[in-house]
Amino acid sequence: MQMEELAKLAQGQGLAVDPAVFQQIGTITRLLHDTMEQLGVMPKLQVATDGLPDARSRLTYIADKTAAAANKVLNSVDQAKLDHEAIANATRELAAKLTADPVRAVASGAVMNFVTDIETRTAHIDQHLTDIMMAQDFHDLTGQVVKKVVQLTSDLEDSLVKLLVQVVPPEQREKVSQEVLQGPVVNPEGRTDVVADQGEVDDLLASLGF
Template sequence: MNHDEAANPGAPQMFQKLGSITRQLHDALKELGYTDKLKGTVDQLPDAQSRLSYIARLTGEAADKVLNHVELGKTEQGLIAERGRQLADTISRVPALAKAMPELMEWTNDIIKTSEQTDARLTDIMMAQDFHDLTGQV
C-alpha cells in the first residue's frame, strides 16, 4: 500500500487488502479450532456489558447514599461544635463556674475538638467518593 492509498481511506485496493487479511485470520482461527470458542465469547459480551452497567448503577446509588449521609453528618457535627462553643462561652462568662468545675470547660473543649475532627473525616469520606465518577467513566 503506498502513501496515496493510506491518505485516501476509500481506496478500493486498501479494502481488498484488508478483506484478504481478515479472511486469512478467519481461516487460521478456524484451522486452529478457535471459531467455536470465539462465538461463545461474543455471545457473552452483552451479558458482561449488562453486568458492568448493573455494577456501575449500584456503585452510583451507593455513592449517592454515602454523600447524603455525610452531608447530614457534617450538618450535625457543625451543630455540635457550635453548641460546644456556646457552652464554652457561657462557662467563661461565669468565673465561679469555671473555678468550681474546671473539668466542665475541659469536656466542652474536648467536644469541640472531637466534633471538628469528625467533620474533617466526613470531608475526607466525601472527597473519596470520586471513585464513583471514575467507575462510571470506565
C-alpha cells in the same frame, strides 16, 4: 444469505431485499440515532475498547456504584451536620457560663470539657469529609464503563447505517446522493465523500423517509 449476496456486500453493491426489512432497519437506525443525539453523544469517540458482551449488566453496575456513592456522601454530610450542630451548641453553652461566672466556668472544668469535645467533634468531621472524598472514586470506575458503552452504541449505529445503505431499494437510491451512499467511515478527516457526523447521518435517514 447467498454467497452472491455476500460478495455484493463486500463490493459495496446494493441488495434486493424485502421492503419491510428495509423499513425495520431504517426505523431501528433512526431510533438509535435520535437517542444518541438526545444524550449528546458523539459517534466518533476515540476510546480503546474490547467490546461489551453484556451492556445491560455494565449499566446496572454504573447505577449501583453511583447510588452507593450518593448514599455514602449523604450519610457523611448528615453526620457532619450533627457534629457541627453539637459544636455550635457547646460554644453557646460555654459562652453563657463564661459570661455568668468566668472563674466558676474554669474551675468546674467546663472550658477543658469544651476543648476536648471540640477536638473529638472536629476529628469526626474530618473523617466525614475524607469519606466524601473517597466516595468519588466511582467516577474512575464508572467512567471507563460509560466510555465502553458509548463506543458500543457508536459502533452499532455505524454498522446499522452501513447496512441500511446496502439495502436501499432501487427506487429509493436515486433520492440519496452517491456521497451519502458511501456510508460512515471511522476516519473521515480530509474526505468529502462519506457520512462523517451526526448531521449527515440524520440527513441520510431523512432522505430515506425515516
